[in-house]
Amino acid sequence: MGLLFVFLGRLFGRIFGFLFKWLARAVLAFYALVLIAVVFYAVVNPPTTATMVSEARRLGSIQKDWVGLEVISPxxxxxxxxxxxxxxxxxxxxxxxxxxxALQEGAQRGASTISQQVVKNVYLWQGRSWTRKALEGLITPVVELVWTKRRILEVYLNVAEFDEGVFGAEAGARRYFGKAAADLTAQQGALMATVLPNPKERSAAQPATWMQRRAAQIADGAATIAADGRADCFGG
Known part of the structure; x- marks a missing residue:
């Protein structure tokens, strides 16, 4: 009986050792692929996203026009x-x-950062699932480590949907106000920001009364982060 336990112990030890080795290799391979993808988009502008592809199929075409952060209105x-x-x-x-x-308030609000939203938009897909959230949680720190804050915000402002089938600050500014993103006023910038949580049902060109109130709050918040240094990392 003693020899049997010894044999089983060695057998299970080898099995667990084998599984652990391959699990470790899988984790390393995953992060190697993530690092390559993150480094690539640190210098190359993402040509499209899963949401853009989905919307292009649904609508027939989309509008997008990539511009650098330096030519987007602060x-x-x-x-x-x-x-x-x-x-x-x-x-x-x-x-x-x-x-x-967010945990204290339950489902009444979200807590995704701009960094997390960039990861979701560029590398993953829309929708709620534990798989996506887990991948988002694994990739976000890598993006923060490799990209600058300016790059994260630049990508976000170019892949975010501002109207149905309209992606990026430049296309959004031209759709709503007939001008380049560089020429947006504080009020117009705030109105476009109110659209982001739900661009398919909100319009910066024809804002509801509550959107106008929200835009005024956002404008105040924008002035606050400019004054207290919370916009310094992206030159705001």
């Missing part, structure tokens, strides 16, 4: 950060305080 940059992720410059991809508040 009014829009600050407004989007103030509305979506006010502590963008101070966190490493996850806003712990916002997550804690």
């Amino acid at each position: 009014h829009l940059s600050r407004a989007v950060v103030a509305a979506e992720d006010a502590n963008f410059c101070r966190h490493w991809g996850f806003d712990v305080a916002a997550i804690r508040e």
Whole structure:
């Protein structure tokens, strides 16, 4: 009986050792692929996203026009950060305080940072699933490590949907106000920021009264983060 236990112990030890070795290799391979993808888009502009492909199939075509952050109005940059992720410059991809508040409030609010939204838009897919959230949680720190905050915001402002089938700040500004993203005023930037959570049902050109109130709050928030240094990491 003693020899049997010894044999089984060695057998299970070898099996677990084999499984652990291959699991470790799989994890290393996964992060190697993630690192390659993240480094690539640190210098190359993402040509499309899963959402763009889906919308192009549904609508027949989409509008998008990539522009650098330096030619996007700082009014829009600050407004989007103030509305979506006010502590963008101070966190490493996850806003712990916002997550804690979201848990306390239940389903009434989200806590995704701009960094997480970039990962979701560029590397993953829309929708709610534990698989996507897990992958998002694994990839976000890598993006934060490799990309600058300016790059994260630049990509976000170019892949976010601002109207149905209209992606990026430049296409959004031209759709709503007939002007380049560089020429947006503080009010226009704030109105575009109000659209982001639900671009298919909101319009910056014909904002509802509550959207106008929200835009005023966002404009105030944008001025606040410019004054207290929370826009410094992206030159806002």
